[in-house]
Amino acid sequence: MVRGYFRNFVDDIRIEYLVAYLITSVTPSSAVSIGT
Numbered sequence: 001m002v003r004g005y006f007r008n009f010v011d012d013i014r015i016e017y018l019v020a021y022l023i024t025s026v027t028p029s030s031a032v033s034i035g036t
Helices: 002-035
Strands: none
């Protein structure tokens, strides 16, 4: 049970990191396109 909880916790962190990476990788290009 603890192992399953820890695995879900790690998966949540992985998803959060992936979303944050996608946002940070997409934002600069969209900001540049809006600026120009």
